[in-house]
Amino acid sequence: MLTRRQFLHLLGGSAAAGLGGFADLRNIAAAADLNMKAAGEDYRALIMLFMFGGNDGNNTVVPTASGEYSQYAAGRTSVLALPTAQLLPLTITNTPGRTFGLHPAMTGMQGLINTGKAGIVANVGPLIVPTTKAQLRARSVPLPNDLYSHSDQQQQWQSSISDGAPRTGWGGRLGDLVAASNGTNRTSTCISVTGNNLFEVGTTLTSFKVSPGNQFGFDFYKGPTSTEPLSQGITELMAMNSPSLFEGAWKDVIARAIENQKILADALATATPFTTTFPNTGLGQQFQMIARLIRVRQALGLKRQVFFASIGGFDTHGDDQLQRQTELLGAISGAVTAFYNATVEMDVANQVTTFTASDFNRTFRSNGKGSDHAWGNHHFVVGGAVDGGKMHGTFPTMGVDGPDDTGGGHFIPTTSVDQYSATLAKWFGVSVGDMPTILPGIGRFPVSDLGFMKTVT
């Protein structure tokens, strides 16, 4: 029951704080060869791909060894269980005795995993401390706030803070840390191609929004030096001092929009086209724009970037779950695969890592039609620097009320969002000393590097 409307950007989003002013995106050093990777260029980019609504991870990565599949099929019932024959075989190399299949719509992703360019991190979710089923039952450990609530779990994934009211996201905190390396173009450190989000809100930085549709600029504004009355009026209205904080915020957005969008547009005009074809989906357009922005990184003078992309529609409580997830995962697989190919084309595959996130997994058991909100979920990490073809973390035991199930069909995470994020942050260049600044809860877990990223060389 999917229509054209569903792939129009389905935004989610949430709250945040702390913009200390922004730097202009100036100093575009236009040069013909800037689309090429420079020898020894120091560049890294992280892309969070958020699946709004809560992706049903249970049908995204499925155990295929006979015993485990039977448990899976019994638990999911005929309503939700995917037939073995439809699952795409994965050549996971590090789980002796356990085999896995991928959702049938993710052929591209299958190729990335089986060629070692992508890995899976199993059963990740927000945790305050490592938590077992016994501890949960006994309520002997603190639990994340507001489990199963869309808005709160989105915020916890994006902030990696589950025991307070997060005001910043971990991508924004990363941005604060590395912005200096981006020279005058600090504003381009955190870019969203899909609207406001908490992930990229830092203390001094916030995300700069770029349209995936390549829409830039306020057509009626001729710039700050124009003598045309309308343009002068706009310039002067924006320069006015307003005691109202709301008016100030309104002007800030306009100023960022009409000034810096133009600078980005000018830079993008220098981007050479890709041989890689991106799918004509909303997400495909988002990843194409990210790829184009990466292509002009040198023109903008950037060394570290954080991107945010998203796709919505995963809140599949109803009987359209199977069809809808097929469409959505297909869109993800297509977009991410094209994007990876584009990074190869640009010779930055090892410098760019994409990882997925979502509100939560969905209940292992069906509500008779679809499934409801759950907890620990499986995610993908894609890029040349990923220790790919592997199942990282611990894949849960299938089965209703099994050892990993809270009893409600929710898997208790065995890897925390903090650990997942810290592994990526380390690859991005965060030192051990800085890690608690980026991920304040990381010290509560025994391992901060899950090893799914190869050592930076």
Added chain:
Amino acid sequence: MATRSGISRGFSRSLVGTSLGLLFMSQGVAAQESDFGQDCRPVPIHVFTNLGNNSHFLTMHEPQKVFLQSSRPDYRYDGIAYHAYPTKALNSVGVSRLYSPSANVHFYTASSSDKSAFKSRYPDAVDEGIDHYAPQGMGGGAVEIVRFSRPNGQAGTRFAGSSADIQSLTQSGMVRDSVSFHAFPRGMATAGMPVSRCEPGPIYRFMHKQATATFLTPSEAEKKFVESNRPDYQYQGIAFYAHGPDATTTPGVNRFYNPTTQTHFYTSSDAERASYASSGAINEGINFAVQPPSKAVAADLAKVYRLRHPSTQRFLYAVSESERDSWIKTYGFKDDGALMTCLKVSKPSTSGTNKAPTVTLTAPAFLASTPASAKLTATATDTDGTISKVEFYNGAVKLGETTAAPHEYNWANIAPGSYAVLAVAIDDKGARGTSNTLPVVVAASPAVFSDAQKNAARLLTQATFGIKSQAEIDGVAASGVNGWLNQQFALGWNSHVAYVDAAKSREGKVKEEHAYEAIWQQWLNEPGQLRARMSFALSQIFVISNIAPDLDTYAMASYMDLLNRNAFGNYRTLLGEVTLHPAMGYYLNMQGSKKADPVKGTHPNENYAREVLQLFSIGLYKLNTDGSRVIGGDGKPISTYDETVVKGFARAFSGWNFAGNNTSDPKVFDPAKENWLEPMQAWEMMHETGTKQLLDGKVLPASQTARKDLDDALDTIFNHPNVGPFIGRQLIQRFVTSNPSPAYIGRVAAAFNNNGSGVRGDLKAVLTAVLTDAEARSLAGISAPSWGKQREPVIRFANYLRGLNATSPTGRNKIWYLDDADEGLGQSPLLAPSVFNFFSPNYRQPGPLAAANLVAPEFQITTETSMVGQLNFFAKLVKNASYGSGDTKLTLNLDALNTLAADPVKLVDALNLQFMNGLMTESTRTVMLTKLAAISATKPVDRTKAALTLLSLSPEFAIQK
């Protein structure tokens, strides 16, 4: 025979007896002032009413007035309309006359685009040239002359030059046009009218071939008429140049027509006037003026000789001695001895080899303070001599002069208004050069809006989709807040389902877009605006969305009817109807949710159970009445529910599906036949029969019916103390301000808890509390940095459509998908991305707002990209002055604003009241006025559009206070 003018037609009295619509010179005079410019005064502009269609006919020409009065009973003389210059004066603009024979109307305008519009409306229209010259700006006591059109597209216009005239025409049902010009009011003392400097115009000469008599006219229209229609006249070219009859120090030349001799006679002599008139000739009035020798260089003067035929008593006027002698010899005329001095046959130019000086002027375009003063600075150069002086003019009024550099004139005590200034440099040989004309606007003190007006405007901004007129504001100010609310509470709404039905019968099919059209019809057109705003607000709390999954058109329409029906009702009834509405049932999956199946391992669907608690009623944390969180003994907020409770409600809500099915048959439960209009009904065998854990320890007993469980579950929610503050705060956010004080929330919650008559959940009482609260109404509090909210994008759009009286040919709209952030507004009714709406009531905008611990819900969809989309959206709306196309194209009516635009002060004052509640700051006002003044006053539409574009992005419009 081609007819050039309805007035000119049939004017011929006899062989040569023509007295045509007369125009003094129009074209052919250099824009640059010649040496022949001289002082002149405004002349009366006469006005007639065309009795056939009530349209005005204006003429500056006295002979024409005389003729119409005597010979055209279908025209009624109404006296003097106003005063204007007869020939091109300094700082003046020509008022052209056009005539449409098919419509039999005359049309006057100083705007070329306006002229084109008339020509395109009446393809047979003839441009008869300039009748008179209107002063630019308001200098010297000039007033605005406002044109009105007859209603309903009927041909014909009338003019008003005073507020009484304007009022009278308005009351008569005529429609004020968007263009106007300036002139001096009737009744103004002639001596008080400013003397300007006028250029002379050409005098055209004809000879009647059979009669051998001269006909002279300064009118290009008359010349054209004679050339086209009177082959018995031979055109002889421009005879000489002359000033108009206004020239202050020169004698006027009267034109006589003698029906006996069938000849025209011209004289400036008082004695001859008297004697010729007594001979039976008709005095047609002053035609042009003689040039006194002292007023021009002798070499440029022409002598005009009058010749009289001894037997026919007809006259010839020769412009040279040789011509005089030739005609005497050829036709037997005698020199009549009378000699007029006029300007030479050649086009006036600077005399001799002396080159005219050049001069440029600078002046401030805008002066904010009153009384204002402006320094006018002229830079004058003369390549072949020296500058003897520079004269400074305000419109036609000479302000003063300087005789030595620097040529600066300090113009003091300028009254508020719009002016046009220029400078004239005169060199040592008397040649003159004229500068560029500059607009100077002096702001009036802002129109003083009373607190009652401001608050009435604020109420309308808070509680409607846009203010339609100042009259609406004054009406609210008169009835008071409660009076207005009571009027609104009594108004109904047009059924959205009925709209879809009508669309279905009209178009033969149902489309989802019809549901959106119905919403915009209500927003834009219905008087029950408060209900419309409330149902929109409720649609953003009890969210359904057609983004995913797809909703049936009727489901959306009947859901909007539900929200409208309950907008002023009780929250409990609303909650009950929302819960069982098939649109909500489908959107959040309560429809078809069935009891747990232990064999299959399925459980009742939790979607609706979770969101009704989290979003529609109580939220995640226990609240105090003032909306603050209750803090537990551990110092942390207290959750209102846990997973057990969600599952309990999910169980209580199980067993419901579409109406119209056999509820005793389990086989038709899944799938059930769709019914989008009626409340869902229960299949008892699909309902969970066990106990259900609800809120705060409440447990429903086992084996209750589905209906009983549902009612009990909803009662439990309804009676939770969170509902008042949780819903109350969001309604305050939707109507008034993003960050209400705890006390304000508390007062609204108290009204929810008890409407004063012991009733809980009365939404009328809640809305009254929201809108009448001292915090909502106080003008004192709105200057706090934390006060206010962003107007939602779709509401800003509605504000423009309503405020600018947008109408379409069919009265319908096609406002469909505005949710695209690149091209649209990032928001559109019933198209939220999820049940979490377009924005959260708790969204924090990074930056100073978040640092001040303030929420800013609407900023969640205000990104750099959506902002660019919105800016372009509004700018295009204004540029096109319309939205959409075809028979649903909504066209903005900018006429009233275009009329005001001649004076930016008036334009900005009007926008201030209607779109900023009269709260525009001095600094925004200064920016607007300065930039509008920099756009030519002859382009009022450009001014209006620039003003509306600036307004659309200005912080003081976007932020409601």
